[in-house]
Amino acid sequence: GQNIDQPTEMTATEGAIVQINCTYQTSGFNGLFWYQQHAGEAPTFLSYNVLDGLEEKGRFSSFLSRSKGYSYLLLKELQMKDSASYLCAVRDRRAAGNKLTFGGGTRVLVKP
Amino acid sequence: NAGVTQTPKFQVLKTGQSMTLQCAQDMNHEYMSWYRQDPGMGLRLIHYSVGAGITDQGEVPNGYNVSRSTTEDFPLRLLSAAPSQTSVYFCASIADSSYNSPLHFGNGTRLTVT
Numbered sequence: 001g002q003n004i005d006q007p008t009e010m011t012a013t014e015g016a017i018v019q020i021n022c023t024y025q026t027s028g029f030n031g032l033f034w035y036q037q038h039a040g041e042a043p044t045f046l047s048y049n050v051l052d053g054l055e056e057k058g059r060f061s062s063f064l065s066r067s068k069g070y071s072y073l074l075l076k077e078l079q080m081k082d083s084a085s086y087l088c089a090v091r092d093r094r095a096a097g098n099k100l101t102f103g104g105g106t107r108v109l110v111k112p
Numbered sequence: 113n114a115g116v117t118q119t120p121k122f123q124v125l126k127t128g129q130s131m132t133l134q135c136a137q138d139m140n141h142e143y144m145s146w147y148r149q150d151p152g153m154g155l156r157l158i159h160y161s162v163g164a165g166i167t168d169q170g171e172v173p174n175g176y177n178v179s180r181s182t183t184e185d186f187p188l189r190l191l192s193a194a195p196s197q198t199s200v201y202f203c204a205s206i207a208d209s210s211y212n213s214p215l216h217f218g219n220g221t222r223l224t225v226t
Binding site: 004008026031033035041042043045046048050089099100101102103104105 | 145152154157158170213214215216217218
């Protein structure tokens with residue numbers, strides 16, 4: 001099976017930087033996804049990592065270390081609209097049908 | 113393209129009632145799935161399908177049935193609703209089996225069972 005842990009909640013100030021950590025345990029790692037989910041809405045895809053290192057997409061970056069079972073999502077120049085939950089999800093190559101296992105999500109609150 | 117469309121958006125059921133949550137996608141995606149989302153527990157896979165005529169169970173399949181008669185549609189049936197099935201249900205699809213393909217989610221169905 002898989003175990004995915006991420007903090008429940010984080011608070012940051014507009015314009016600042018926040019780092020959301022995700023740790024996972026799986027023997028068949030085949031990629032890690034980050035999704036953003038605003039309250040009452042569907043998750044939307046943010047980033048994908050399968051190799052070690054940093055992937056940058058504008059204000060958002062995602063890092064992966066496979067040997068440590070660790071990823072983080074970095075949100076820079078925070079805006080009020082970034083207040084949302086951020087979901088870490090891991091794909092297992094042994095799981096049929098592209099199965100993703102999700103963590104419980106980290107709720108980020110951006111304050112003025 | 114409308115993407116992934118779920119109906120209804122909200123539903124209240126009494127214990128023991130049955131109903132079908134509808135999901136349709138117009139992107140010609142082969143893979144479709146149903147998740148439920150509960151506070152603090154993340155999204156959990158109920159059932160999935162890798163193509164028309166093929167379905168399989170996820171982590172939490174009990175109390176739910178699915179069918180996939182066409183590529184476009186993947187309905188989820190609650191056989192006899194229970195309060196434990198109060199949740200937000202998301203249907204999601206993937207373009208292909210590529211390892212880096214993200215899930216495309218519908219807008220969700222908020223179900224309350226009293």
